[in-house]
Amino acid sequence: MPPLIVITGPTAVGKTGLSLALAAAVNGEIIGADSRQVYRLMDIGTAKPTLEERRQIPHHLIDIVQPDASLALAQYQALVYTAIQGILARGSIPLLVGGTAQYVNAII
Incomplete structure (x- = not known):
C-alpha cells in the first residue's frame, strides 16, 4: 500500500x-471517507467541507453521487484507489478523511 x-x-x-492544515503542510490532497458527503445537495447535517475549504486543498469523492442514486x-x-493513484502521480500525499468506518476499513 502506498503512503x-x-x-x-x-x-x-x-x-x-x-x-486542511495537515494537507497544506505535506502537499496533500483529501479523499472523503463519509457515506453522506458523497451525495450532492446533502450539505446540511453532513458537516461537508465548504466550497472555500475545497478550493484551498483538492478534495476527492465529495458531491459525486446524485441523491436518488x-x-x-x-x-x-x-x-478511492483511482484517486490515490492520481494524487501520488502528482507528487502529493493522499489523506483519507471521514467518519464512515466501513469506508475507511475498506481502504486500510
Missing part, C-alpha cells in the same frame, strides 16, 4: 480543520 494518512472520527470533531462499497473502493 496514506488517515483521519477518522465522528461528525464535527475537527477532522476537516486538521486535514446509491454508491456500493466496491464502487467507492475503486474510486
Whole structure:
C-alpha cells in the first residue's frame, strides 16, 4: 500500500480543520471517507467541507453521487484507489478523511 494518512472520527470533531492544515503542510490532497458527503445537495447535517475549504486543498469523492442514486462499497473502493493513484502521480500525499468506518476499513 502506498503512503496514506488517515483521519477518522465522528461528525464535527475537527477532522476537516486538521486535514486542511495537515494537507497544506505535506502537499496533500483529501479523499472523503463519509457515506453522506458523497451525495450532492446533502450539505446540511453532513458537516461537508465548504466550497472555500475545497478550493484551498483538492478534495476527492465529495458531491459525486446524485441523491436518488446509491454508491456500493466496491464502487467507492475503486474510486478511492483511482484517486490515490492520481494524487501520488502528482507528487502529493493522499489523506483519507471521514467518519464512515466501513469506508475507511475498506481502504486500510
